Amino acid sequence: MLRQLPNLITAARIALVAPLAWLIAHRDYRVALVVLVIAALSDAVDGFLAKRFGWQTWIGGMLDPIADKLMLMASFVALGIAGGVPSWLPVLVIGRDLVIVLGAFGYHRLIGRFDAAPTRLSKLTTLVQIAFLVLELIGLAGLTAIPEPLRAAALWIVVLLTVTSGLDYVLTWGRRAWQARRRP
Numbered sequence: 001m002l003r004q005l006p007n008l009i010t011a012a013r014i015a016l017v018a019p020l021a022w023l024i025a026h027r028d029y030r031v032a033l034v035v036l037v038i039a040a041l042s043d044a045v046d047g048f049l050a051k052r053f054g055w056q057t058w059i060g061g062m063l064d065p066i067a068d069k070l071m072l073m074a075s076f077v078a079l080g081i082a083g084g085v086p087s088w089l090p091v092l093v094i095g096r097d098l099v100i101v102l103g104a105f106g107y108h109r110l111i112g113r114f115d116a117a118p119t120r121l122s123k124l125t126t127l128v129q130i131a132f133l134v135l136e137l138i139g140l141a142g143l144t145a146i147p148e149p150l151r152a153a154a155l156w157i158v159v160l161l162t163v164t165s166g167l168d169y170v171l172t173w174g175r176r177a178w179q180a181r182r183r184p
Contacts, residue, residue, distance in 0.1 A: 003055045009046035010060060013039050013067045017074045024078035029141035036137060039071055040130050065118055068126050069097045075133050084140050085155075092159065093129065096166035103173050111180045119172065125165040132158045 016039045023032035046064065050056045073094050080090040107114050118126075132154050139146035 002053070003057070006046035006050040006055050007057060007060045007063060009042050009049070010063045010067050013042045013046075014063070014070060016042075017067075017070045020071065021074035021078040024075060024084070024137075025081050027082055027140075029137050030143070033134065033137040033141055033143075036071075036075065036130070036133055040134070043068065061117075069101075072126065072129050072133075073097060076129075079133070079136060082140075084136055089155070089159070092162055096162050099166055100169050103169060107173055107177055111177050119165070119168060121161070121165045121168050125161040128161050129158055 016035055020032060020035045020039065023029075023035060043064070046060075050060060073090070076085065076090040076093045079085045080087050104114065135146060135151070135154055138144060139151065
């Protein structure tokens with residue numbers, strides 16, 4: 001039973017996606033910040049438990065990145081709707097994730113089963129996107145003023161990492177697919 005604890009935590013994180021998006025879209029930024037921090041911490045906890053106790057499962061390996069993507073996409077879209085970020089930013093974040101998901105589906109259909117193993121760059125991108133969302137919510141909640149140069153730098157770091165990690169996935173998995181198709 002304990003072996004499934006990381007998966008249950010991931011499922012709880014998925015369940016937080018809709019309330020988080022609703023809170024952001026309705027400009028309840030303080031509560032949204034609390035929910036986002038809980039979701040982010042739960043991601044760290046489930047990963048720690050899975051690795052520390054050897055409770056990794058195939059389904060957990062698939063659900064964890066899905067939970068991350070759902071949380072990030074919903075948060076960026078809700079912030080875009082609320083006017084908290086430029087409207088093109090959610091398009092960029094969702095576009096990258098759609099490319100990754102469609103690539104994974106295509107790989108599975110054309111090549112075979114794959115393991116959803118995020119790269120270090122992808123993990124860094126997720127971390128920076130979450131940190132950006134936290135920073136935005138802190139500012140929007142009025143907890144402290146975020147200096148515009150810091151906010152702008154954080155925005156462009158998110159953009160750079162989002163584009164770079166998307167290209168990295170396309171090149172890495174494209175190369176793997178090409179190599180797999182060449183094998184007899």
